[in-house]
Amino acid sequence: MPTITVTADRVWAADGQGVYHNAFVQYDGDMITRIGKQADLSQADTSVEMTALGDVTLMPGLINCHCHLTLSSSPNLLADYFGMSDELFMALAIKHAKEALMAGVTTLRDCGTKNNIVFAVRKAHEIGLIDAPRIWASGACLTSTGGHCYFFGVEVDNETEIKRAVRAQVKAGADFIKVMATGGGITPGTNPRREQFSEAEMVALVNDAHRLGKRVSAHCHGTPGVRNATAARVDTIEHCSFMVDEPPGLKYEPDVVAQIAERGIYVIPTTSTGYRMLEQVLRGDIPRTPQYEGFLANQQTRMENIGRLVTQGVRIASGSDAGVTGTYFGDFALDLELLVTTAAGFTPESALYTATATAADALGRTDIGVLAPGKKADMIAVRGNPLEDIHALRKIEMVMQGGKKYVG
């Protein structure tokens, strides 16, 4: 295939070098071959196919590290879920995947969707049937009987069942293993503040997944679950809310966080989860229920805690929990905006890393997340400069995945 050159006024490669001005990226097929300054382009470079994007910032495609393709984002989440057939789940998953791609998400990590749906969506994308991000999927999550998200989970209650489920998920095609280490807000009858598995059970799960070369992602709201997941050396902790029973609320645990940092565990705080719902509550469009009151009361603390994680050296990757109530697949930019505009206190550039290079590291993928020779040609161009104004991420001018343009 011929080499194609894309030029832009600004290229941000997520390579630790800041912004390259008047720069270019060359790719051949689905692979980046060269990146540099336009002044260094030769006659031979400019005589072949070339796209001049002008006043945009060219950067790696976004990686949304936490999604659920078959959840409806609506307030009636569970009623929607239980009312759908597998055929409808497939239609919904394809719609969501396309919405994410159009908003610049070129890789989507799905943290819990029935195996037959999500592995088929992944395959449909790989063979070119649908426009979608690259899908990195756990398939069914591991949970306790009646536990968080049991309706797309494998229910397991002891070490033998856990190991069998890990092996079955890998056999079915899981890219990683997802475990619900605590209860969760959307599943009635579970307790988000308490653990679903003992430390020994978590260790058995992680050891078996790692033996098979698969990473482990643990959903953790309550502090006991964060402790067990950290002790077991999971690879990513989702939410990491430090919820406690007494007094009800959030209680940050610096000692546990020191261990998370020391063990190199990534935290995916799902910063924007439910935020659109919160906006509607604040506007008075939705009545204030005790659940929303609790959410509102904790919001400031959640954002401060994300900032404290960074101060203690924890690597943060972005994931929106798209699919849960008030969280939309085309709205991933909100996750990065909130990191910058709230007490989380990120610079725009540090926020961009959470959805590019650091996100790829969290997934254990060396082929995406950075614009550099040998990486996949997954790029987006946005009007303006997101390093000065993070809201520029909304002004999508081009979306390219594996050298194929979907927008622009």
Ligand SMILES: [Zn+2]
């Ligand atoms: Zn989730």
